[in-house]
Amino acid sequence: MQTSRILSVGLALALLTSVAAPLLAGEEPAPPPVDTGSVNTGPVNTAAADAAKLHKQITADFNAARNDYYAVMRKRRADAELQKQDPPTAPEPEFIARHAAAAKTYAGTDAAVPFLTSIVSMGRSRQADDARAALATIVESHSGSATLDTMTFSLLYGVHTLGEDTVRGAVDALVERSPHNGVKAAMLYCRGAMVNRATTSTQDQRDTAVVDLERAIEIGGESRYVGLSKGAIFELTRLQVGMTAPDIAGDDLDGYGFKLSDYRGKVVVLDFWGDW
Amino acid sequence: MYPHERSLVKRLENGPFALIGVNSDTDKARLATRLEEENITWRSFWNGPDGTRGPISKEWNVMGWPTIYVLDAEGVIRAKQVRGDAMDKVVDELLAEMKPRTAESGTAE
Known part of the structure; x- marks a missing residue:
């Protein structure tokens, strides 16, 4: 309780400094204004509530900016004249900066976690250094947070940009340290699924991955990572190069039944597709 | 695609x-x-x-x-997640692999 009060004061100070921030060249962008009224008069856990509100606001702004960006890019693709102009600026850098400023405001408390995980998610493709720094902070200072499962897919899909060692190091640490079964299950799933996503894997790596995934199923309870882990085990044990493909029986697009095995004797490209 | x-x-x-x-x-x-x-x-x-x-x-x-999965004539998975030219290459290799066998069964008939 006492900590929360101190945080509230800290937030008020941060907001005061942020007002002055635009005057200083080279400063990090200030976080957007939040409802300062609640800081002094609200309940004692107001810092966490304000952080959540701020995170929601930045996320909403980012989604809007990204939609605008995509709309401009679509127009551009269809218009040779527009292509002569400079391309629009991708929204990620601005929003990574906003999340970073907010993470700084709440540094040292788990209220910073949503901002840090957003940096991992946004930064993983083009600002890998920022993503790696945020990930390091999460592992060092926030391994007890209950919400770290939100970055599972950022880590899984970020292996090739963040580096396998970086991702594996973070995942190993969180499997070890997290007191929350939901987070542990998510990280075990991530570690197992990484082997499926790798271009090649050895039998040893796949066996270890299956052990991780079985553990995730065991401790995952109601978490979505239980179902995902079951799927990943199936892929590791039945869908590897060198294994006979499981048969598929179903209807074609005209409603006629057929089986994948009807095509034995032919080389088959099996293409999971959709027109979107 | x-x-x-x-x-x-x-x-x-x-x-x-x-x-x-x-x-x-x-x-x-x-x-x-x-x-x-x-x-x-x-x-x-x-x-x-x-x-x-x-x-x-x-x-x-x-x-x-x-x-994408590429299967050989026996239904064995031979490649995963290959696209474009890489996919064509795998398919051509698997078809080439089949040729000797097709020829053998041809002479046996």
């Missing part, structure tokens, strides 16, 4: 080759129009009304679209 698949199917139309889709569209009327427009002639399983959450992609643990 479509132009590449069309040319692969066209090039190998007389060979022991099939492109089989697992389609995850939910609007089949719209899809029918698109099949016409894009001249998509190859056969697809329909993944059902749940689209990308349908039963076939679920069993095969498909997490992204397109996902």
